[in-house]
Amino acid sequence: DAKTTQPPSMDCAEGRAANLPCNHSTISGNEYVYWYRQIHSQGPQYIIHGLKNNETNEMASLIITEDRKSSTLILPHATLRDTAVYYCIVRVAEYGGATNKLIFGTGTLLAVQP
């Protein structure tokens, strides 16, 4: 199973870009990278996912290196409401894809400072 490594915590000034790194050096060719976040006392929330191309949506951008061994989630203009634990996850597919599971690590606590 591909595993991910993230820093335990990061700070970011409000209004600035937050860049959250993730290492997944054992990722295989058909595994996607997902990002979720969890605001205190709430369930995790999906942010974005990608395979090898960079992706952007209304919440964030995902930059995946060419060798796919690492990625960066970018929140372009962080606000206080973005303070949360951010999880980088590699999808594990088993049983021919009929069943899949998301393996969560301990994530990065992003603290956006006023």
Next chain:
Amino acid sequence: DVKVTQSSRYLVKRTGEKVFLECVQDMDHENMFWYRQDPGLGLRLIYFSYDVKMKEKGDIPEGYSVSREKKERFSLILESASTNQTSMYLCASPKGADMNTEAFFGQGTRLTVV
């Protein structure tokens, strides 16, 4: 707009009690998951189900069982609750059978076993 609903936000149970945690999704998804979340350990997968009456063990199934009698409902059962099962329990359901989509999480049930 609610997609995944967990029956209780907070529960307090006594050691040895049989505990049922209920999760309902209104999106007609095939896959459903149960996780527990503990400080410093992230989210750990207990069980998941990819179809009615089908279940698979996750990483920490000991002390738990599950039931999926209807597509929209996935129940987690603690046969004999113990204090080390005090935790936040999260239910999740991804779109479709292919996990290449976002997963929706419930708000979580914080269970305390005394």
